[in-house]
Amino acid sequence: MSHDSSSEDLKPKVTDILHLDVDTDPYKPDPEETKDYFHGFSDSPRLVARTGHDRWTKTLYAYGWNETLVQHEKCYMDLEDPEIIGKWCKDLSMSIIEALGHCEWAYFFPIRTCLREDQRLQRSTEATILLVAVKPASLEWEDGIKFALSCRDIMRKFMIFDVEVEIMEGQYTQHAASTQLEALLGPTYPKTTKIIQPLLSHPGYSIAYLEDRPGEGTVGLHIKLGADESTVYGLTCRHVVCGGRAKHESYKPSADDRRYHISGSQGRLGELQSKLDHLLGGARLDLVRLQDPIEKWDNWYQYDNPKNISPPTEKGRLDLQRLQEFVDYHTSVAQVLKDIEDRKERRIGHLAYYPGFSISARQPGYLRDWALVELDVQKFTLPPANTIFLGSLARYSNPNLELELDPERPERMVGPRSVLKIGQKTGLTRGILSSIEAVVRRPCKDGPAEYSWEMLIVPEESSYFSQAGDSGSAVVDNLGCVVAIVTASNKGDPIQWRGVPDKGSSSPLCVRDLKDQGVAPQDADETPASEIVNIPRGTDVTFATPIQWVLDDIEDFTGQKPRLA
Secondary structure (H helix, E strand, O other): OOOOOOOOOOOOOHHHHHHHHHOOOOOOOOHHHHHHOOEOEOOOOOEEEEOOOOOOOOOEEEEOOOOEEEEOEEEEEOOOOHHHHHHOOHHHHHHHHHHHOOOOEEEEEEEEEEEEEOOEEEEEEEEEEEEEEEOOOOOOHHHHHHHHHHHHHHHHHOOOOOOEEEEEEOOOOOOOOOHHHHHOOOOOOHHHHHHHHHHOOOOOEEEEEOOOOOOEEEEOEEEEEOOOOOOOEEEEOHHHHOOOOOOOOOEOOOOOOOOEEEOOOHHHHHHHHHHHHHHHHHHHHHHHHHHHHHHHHHHHHOOOOOOOOOOOOHHHHHHHHHHHHHHHHHHHHHHHHHHOOOHHHHEEEEEEEEOOOOEOOOOOOOEOOOEEEEEOHHHOOOOOOOEEEOOOOOOOOOOEEEOEOOOOHHHHOOOOEEEEEEEOOOEEEEEEEOOOOEEEEEEEOOEEEEEEEEEEEEEOOOOEOOOOOOOOOEEEEOOOEEEEEEEEEOOOOOOEOEOOOOOOOOOOOHHHHHHHOOOOHHHOOEOOHHHOOOOOOOOEOEEEEEHHHHHHHHHHHHOOOEEEO
16 A cells, blocks of 8 residues: 655654764765766666765676676666555655756666676675666766755655665666667668567557467557547457457456556567577678778788788778678667567557457457557657558558558459558568458357358468468558458368359349348358359468458447547
8 A cells, every 4th residue: 555645744754863863974976986886787877876875896706717807787676675665655756756856857766776796696785776867967966966865855754764866877768669679760771670570660560468478469550539639549359468368258448457568579579689680690790701801901911911912992891881880780779679678668558448259249240359459659759650661662652651541442442452461470461352251160169150251361472461470460452541450361270151142143242232231151152162262272361350340349349439540
């Protein structure tokens, strides 16, 4: 339970005064302490000020076979003290915010720190501190120590003792659908952009569980509900985020049952890191091969050339420069991936809505398989929008495709048409959306099998349009109109084809008419063999749910009309 503060709480207690009386004044750190105090933290931030009066000394240990002396590294540990946790409250935080005043601070939080030797924690060095990060080069010790002491006084007024305040230089770095990665995007290295696509904030990025459990899908669209302009949701499939819960269960926002999700599972992140490591490994070998003769010429042969070695060409120097830029760029990308290895660094939001996994009463034959995740918009470089990043594909003059909703457009289209999707597993793929829809049969353990209509997409350029992990991806036409969301492929039980008209039928839309008339798939006439779509051997087809069905069901379930963010 949080400590309930009042005006009396803000007055120093006798115990507070006793603590203040016995403290020794803090001292100004020397240059070595300023530089090395936080050694081990990311980017080795500089110390600004700390309220602790104990003198700091650099501690070393012998490392490796040759016992090289290296400095112990400082690391974070989670805060476990129930007394501090119980007393920490909103009023305390607001008081600290007020105390920091005009200081250009980035964040603060109570945390445990500890030194470690290699990977072994030195438990005797554990300390609980209030860590405050300020903008680099914005605060000197003389002012910093005043802020630090004020913060310590506030904690003591809230009966939190033995917690010192430490101020370091640092900044709030946004991760998740990673803003750092997006800052590195450019047309120069399209292959690398394709590799890191699953962690970008364009629709098509990965979504997985915060807890360590299997399962990963794709956020296909960013939407808003009703008149609410501040909240943005990511649309994906229910089976991606339901956590193995019973099929009849539905979910609506609950403060008591928050289910958090992240961008990219650990396995997916490791896969991306391996691809980058492979690129970097080969490039670094080539770099050494090009550097060696040029460095030898610059350092020796141009002055003394007994072997009559030819000088490097301008082309050789230009190749070296370009390769060095390639290595530097990919090293930066690899570092960003390393920085977000912790799952919590990639948290993008929490589950907001999903219906029971059932056939819709409003639309016969439609399986309700959607979910909305409320996104933390602060984790995005810009407010989440609906732009698909196409890269430098030759057929597109603009690398970005703006998505739109046109409820009437799918109904106006007759015959197969070209579509594309971006999923976290297979990236950008193209396919042909058949005018004939498939019927999927789903056996039930506790009742008769269920049947649903599914759009059918045949791959255009490869053996697949989607794979496991692409569920939730938006399927769009060449103009950016959203047609459907990916739900499955045909790896598994055979598909029953029904409701396809004979060749002599006068209505090319009679399949759609059957749905509109409330005819369930199992009640439609069986498809004549002559009308079954010819799927090449080895080709994987994809099933998708019409987007308008999904949007209609979202409105029914939430009571709010969905629209693109």
